[in-house]
Amino acid sequence: MKGSVGSKRLGATWGTTWKRAKRFARAFAACALLTPLIACAGPLSTLEPAGPAARSIAALWWVMLAGATLLLGLVICLLALAFLRPAVARGVPPALWIVGGGLALPALVLTPLMVYALASGENLFQARAEGRTEVDVLARQWEWVFTYRSADGTVRRSNNVLHLTAGQPVLLRITSADVIHSFWVPRLAGKIDATPGHVTMLRLNADVPGRYRGVCAEFCGIAHRDMQMTVEAHGSEDETGRVIDGLPPAMPEDLVDAGGRP
Amino acid sequence: MSEAVPIQDPIRLHKALDAVWRTPPGVGRLSAVNHTIVGRRFIVTAFVFFGIGGLLAMLIRAQLATPRGVFLGPEIYNQVFTMHGTVMMFLFAIPLIEGVTFYLLPKMLGARDMAFPRLSAYGYWCYLFGGAILIVGMVLGVAPNAGWFMYTPLTSRPFTPGINSDLWLIGVTFVEISALSAAVEIIVSVLKLRAPGMSLDKMPLFAWYMLVTAFMMLFGFPPLIVGSVLLEVERAFGLPFFDPNRGGDPILWQHLFWLFGHPEVYIIFLPAAGVVSTILPVFARREIIGYLAIVVSIVALAFLSFGLWVHHMFTVGIPHLALAFFSAASTAVAIPTAVQIFAWIGTLFAGRPQLRLPMLYILGFFFIFVTGGLTGVMVAIVPFNWQVHDTHFVVAHLHYVLVGGFVFPMLAATHYWLPHFTGRVPRVSLGVAAFWLIFVGFNLTFLIMHATGLLGMTRRIYTYDPANGWEWLNLVSSIGSFVMAIGLALFTVDVALQIRFGRRPGRNPWRAGTLEWATGTPPPSYNFASIPVVDTRSPLKQSTGLAVALAQGRGYLGFVRDGRLETLGVEVTSGQVEQVVRLPGPTYLPLVSAVATAVFFLAVLFQVYVVAVIGFVATIGTLLLWTRGHGDHADRGAMPIGHGKYVPSHGESGSSPSQWAMWIALFGDATAFGSLAFGSLYLAIVAPNWPPPQLAQWNLLLSGSAAAGLVLAAIAAGRSVSPTVLPHAAKRKRWLFVTAGAHSMALAALVGMAFGVPAPTEHAYGAAALVVLCYVALHVALGAVFALYGLWRSRRGFVSLVRSSDLMIGRAWHAFTAAIGVVTLLLLHAMSWTASP
Incomplete structure (x- = not known):
């Protein structure tokens, strides 16, 4: 140790440093466990799902969180052992570290995760393509315009409030009139961009009647944060129909037009 | 032919070499091209920009500390977060990598300089001037304000009519000249300018990391530059590349940007991993395990990183099967990363690890980077991504990756190599206290921010309402960020104290095995008084007397010939000595060329295109002037290099570094052309209104x-x-x-x-x-x-x-x-x- 940089100082504090580190690690673990437990609720919380899409993603999160915590714990334990009890793994041949830790471990963890994620993504994606009713969504700086086509051919519009029926999936056809926005109602489903020149699809379904808040998730200029909306899930189709019938008619500039290509 | 007799006396040899390699003092410092000086300049300038970016981060956290904050308005806030990202990515991370590499690489490879010293100097001036354009714009209140990834059409003329976006496009493109020139220079230097005998499999791992990183820069930056040029052309002349109403497509920008932007993350991470692979074995007191596996894994990482840019675009509305491919590629990145992490852990177990200060930072790196990697796997999962994309969860994730995967190793590097820069080691160290402040502050800020994102807080909102459940999370994040800032301030003080008051320990204080510790500390202008023969991966471990032998001129080129700056060039794979590379000395030409380039960029910024043409012609003209006085008028044949060996000069070798540089540069050029062709076809096939x-x-x-x-x-x-x-x-x-x-x-x-x-x-x-x-x-x-x-x-x-x-x-x-x-x-x-x- 002689003649090496800062060795005396560090040598002296080595024991206390380790104690401090242990104490810190304990506090840290407590925080890490508490954080999700106390903080799940909220009007925009993805962890308080109110629709099938958001619910399946929230479940995915809890599974991944558990897995990630285990893996992080494994790495930290190995590092601690390397300093405190190096003897336990001194004889492990290099190839085992590389093949076991570098190849086998991630392959074992990632393969089931990929399969699960692919299946759940495919589920959600298939769901995107179907819906009993369709609503066109036009995003523009800085509001959301929802247009509803009734059977009699009239087109009605609501700004910043989307009306739908609880338990009835709605297919949204989304585009933008100016810059890129992103449609997001966290308690119901993941987000999808509203891009000028393109139409994107999203299926929205609320389990129970209520009001669900949504926001623009893609930065879209000076009033980005004010570009909010509400999804109103009504108790029955009749009720939704009555509300929509009372809406004003749509203007020509409110209708989705994406320039001829899907 | 002049004398080529080795000088045995170290003092005389030092004086003779220093006379030709030295950079003149005073104003003459502006003519510096020496890699030690240019590298140091890059490092110091990058840390200054780090300070600026850090101040911007504190403004952000001050604004978000409480709901309905009124500290910054939306316009200022938008400029602040855009500049924070831009400064940290383009003016801090990449230039710091360039600086560290310029400084270290020749010394690790046993060379006296980089292959193109004037190019590194030119790159530095481009970086400085381009960065200055951005900062001046910010001070004048017209900084870019559309986010650091500059999504069109928000950044197009109709939605950002001011100069803000032009500043970004021009400033960043100007800075990227230095990245591209560094990429070419690093590749050629690693391939050609090594000590005799250093075959590819005996190179220090850091050189491997930098070789791969430099190739990634060569292929990663051209799409960004092409995208920036197209967007600037659209803004300035109305040519519609990204306007959907006229057959353009905003999604094209996202492809070009992330085609650069994703490899960029690995361009930042790999050099830091190279630092870990260099430092960790020193403190494990053992050679690293799995050298070959690591080399294979970094090459694999480089290839994979170009195949997953779409994972930034999962919410764009791309077909799910395509998303699944990019999702699988993104998670597959975990494998080569895990190979490295377990090679490091295995090295610690196999050795006798010591918990010194640089090692403490590396442990911090492990914790933070592994966490960032795990959340990285999460965001690569398509459905989860649909929820957390553009929220503070992603902000937290990217800071875990970049601060853990880059800043912590760089802080470790600072403590590790500072004795090399200054020749001093600390008497007392505030380093441990600074580490804990930074580490605790960082985790306080960002661990909790994952939850903020899951609770629905999107990025880039300048304020928020109470009752979303975000108040105390944001407050804790803000407090954590200030703890981290205090830690970084303490780190700076510690470094300053060490530079001013440290004691002088002599050579190789850490008992490292790599060649950079065979130079004097601080290093002399010529690095090595004579050039060693290398037949092992840790030459200093093999022979402890190596440094002294080299100082006594007992290696190759232990003399001065014709008053010229000479180093050795080798055959690429075997490391057999092949040529004497004659390098240029101090000159003002790089500065002159960079000023001409600055004239070009400023003229484009202010739309004075006549002046821009003049600036462009002047740049090309002055670059051609660089060749004056170089080359021989007659064939001179093989020259002695000592120990009875004779090799030709680089001009006669048939494999000169400049030829390699042209080939390598053309790869980058081909990438730019490919991006342009891809863009044109993409528009023809996908864009609306065709x-x-x-x-x-x-x-x-x-x-x-x-x-x-x-x-x-x-x-x-x-x-x-x-x-x-x-x-x-x-x-x-x-x-x-x-x-x-x-x-x-x-x-x-x-x-x-x-x-x-x-x-x-x-x-x-x-x-x-x-x-x-x-x-x-x-x-x-x-x-x-x-x-x-x-x-x-x-x-x-x-x-x-x-x-x-x-x-x-x-x-x-x-x-x-x-x-x-x-x-x-x-x-x-x-x-x-x-x-x-």
């Missing part, structure tokens, strides 16, 4: 003469370097004239074609055709310049059968130009074909 109202009627005579001129130029240039022509000045002259003439013909035909492009401001079809034509025309014009330059060098007697480097470089350019020219002509016809109804 087909265009009017298609070009290409005149076959024009396209025919363009093709003929391009091919003829390439053939003539090939003839000019054939063994039957090369020795005869008159024949060379004839073929070079043909080359120049053929280029002129092609240029005229291409300009004629450009006039036939229908209304480029009305539809992306015309805009794309015009830009591709201009790209080729620029290459043809430069080709003519290269041919004339070859003529001039040939007439001045710099060319012979063995001294063919100047013409070989030209030939590579001409062949490349012909290739992209022909592809362009095919592309233009293909676009007309796909676009026709």
Whole structure:
């Protein structure tokens, strides 16, 4: 140790440093466990799902969180052992570290995760393509315009409030009139961009009647944060129909037009 | 021929070498090209920008500390977060990597400098001037304000009419010149400028990491530069590449940006991992395990990183099967990363690890980076991504990756190599306290921010309402960020104290095995008084007396010849000594060229295009001036390098660094051209509002003469370097004239074609055709310049059968130009074909 940089100082504090580190690690673990437990609720919380899409993603999160915590714990334990009890793994041949830790471990963890994620993504994606009713969504700086086509051919519009029926999936056809926005109602489903020149699809379904808040998730200029909306899930189709019938008619500039290509 | 007798006396040898390698003091420092000085400049400047970026981060956290904050308004806030990202990515991370590499690489490889010292100096000035443009813009209140990834159409003229976006496009492109030039220089230096005997499998791992990183920079930055140029052209001249109403597509920008932006993350991470792979074995007191596995894994990482840019675009609305591919590729990245992490852990177990200060930072790196990697796997899962994309969860994730994967290793590197920079080690250290403040502050800020994101807080909102459940999370994040800032301030004080008051421990205080510790500390201008033979991965472990032997001139080149700066060049794989590379000394030319380049960029910024043309011509002109006084007028044959060995000079070696540089640079050029061609085809196939109202009627005579001129130029240039022509000045002259003439013909035909492009401001079809034509025309014009330059060098007697480097470089350019020219002509016809109804 002689003649090496800062060795005396560090040598002296080595024991206390380790104690401090242990104490810190304990506090840290407590925080890490508490954080999700106390903080799940909220009007925009993805962890308080109110629709099938958001619910399946929230479940995915809890599974991944558990897995990630285990893996992080494994790495930290190995590092601690390397300093405190190096003897336990001194004889492990290099190839085992590389093949076991570098190849086998991630392959074992990632393969089931990929399969699960692919299946759940495919589920959600298939769901995107179907819906009993369709609503066109036009995003523009800085509001959301929802247009509803009734059977009699009239087109009605609501700004910043989307009306739908609880338990009835709605297919949204989304585009933008100016810059890129992103449609997001966290308690119901993941987000999808509203891009000028393109139409994107999203299926929205609320389990129970209520009001669900949504926001623009893609930065879209000076009033980005004010570009909010509400999804109103009504108790029955009749009720939704009555509300929509009372809406004003749509203007020509409110209708989705994406320039001829899907 | 002058004396080439090794000088045995270390003092005399030092004086003789220093006399030719030294950079003059005072104003003369502006002429510095030496890698130690330029590297140090990059590092110090990058840390200054780190400070600026950090202050911006504190403004953000101050604003978000409480709901309905009124500290910054939305306009200022938008500028602040845009500049925070821009500064940290482009003005801190990449330049710091360049600086560390410039400083360390030659010393680790046993060379006396980088392959192109003037290019590194030029890159530094470009970086400084480009960064200054951005910062001045910010001080004047017109900083870019649309987010650091500059999504169109928000950044297009109608939605950002001011100069803000132009500042970003021009400032960043200016800075990226330094990244591209560094990429070429690092690749050539690693491949060619090593100590004799250092075969590829004996290179220090850091050199491997930097070789791979430099290739990634070479392929990663061109798409960004192409995208920036297209967007600036759209903003300045109304050519619609990203405007969906006129056949453009905003999604094209996202592809070009993330085609750069994702590899960028690994460009930042790999050098830091290289630092870990260098430092960790020193404190494990054992050589690293799995050298070969690590090399394979970094190459794999590089390849994978170019295949997953779409994972930034999962919410764009791309078909799910395509998303699944990119999702799988993104999670697959975990494998080569895990290989490295377990190689490091295995090394610690196999050795006798010591918890010194740099090692403490590396443990911090492990915790933070592994966490960031795990959340990285999460965001690579498509459905989860749909929820957390554009929320604070992603902000937390990216800070875990970049601070853990870059800042912590760099802080470790600072403590580890500071004794090398200064020759001093600390008497007392505040380093441990600073570490804990930074580590705790960081985790307090960002661990909790994952939850903020899951609770629905999106990025880039300047304020929020209470009752979302975000208040205390944000407050804790803000407090944590200030704890971290205090830690970084303490770190700075600690470094300053060490520089000022540290004691002098002598060579190699950490008992490291890599060659950089064989130089004096601080290092002399020439690094090594003589150049070692290397036959192991840790030469200093092998022979402890190596440093002294080198100082006594007992290696190669332990003398000064002709008053020139000399180092050795090797064969790429075997490391067999192959050539004496003669390097340029201090000169103001890089500064002059960079000023000319600055004139060009500022003129484009302020739309004074006449001045821009002057600036461009002046840049090319001054760059050509760099060759004055270099090269030999007669063949001189093999030269002694000591120990009875003789090798030719680089100009006569047939494998000179400049030739390698041209080939490597053309790879980058090909990537830029590929991005442009990809963009054009993408628009033709995917963009809305196609087909265009009017298609070009290409005149076959024009396209025919363009093709003929391009091919003829390439053939003539090939003839000019054939063994039957090369020795005869008159024949060379004839073929070079043909080359120049053929280029002129092609240029005229291409300009004629450009006039036939229908209304480029009305539809992306015309805009794309015009830009591709201009790209080729620029290459043809430069080709003519290269041919004339070859003529001039040939007439001045710099060319012979063995001294063919100047013409070989030209030939590579001409062949490349012909290739992209022909592809362009095919592309233009293909676009007309796909676009026709």
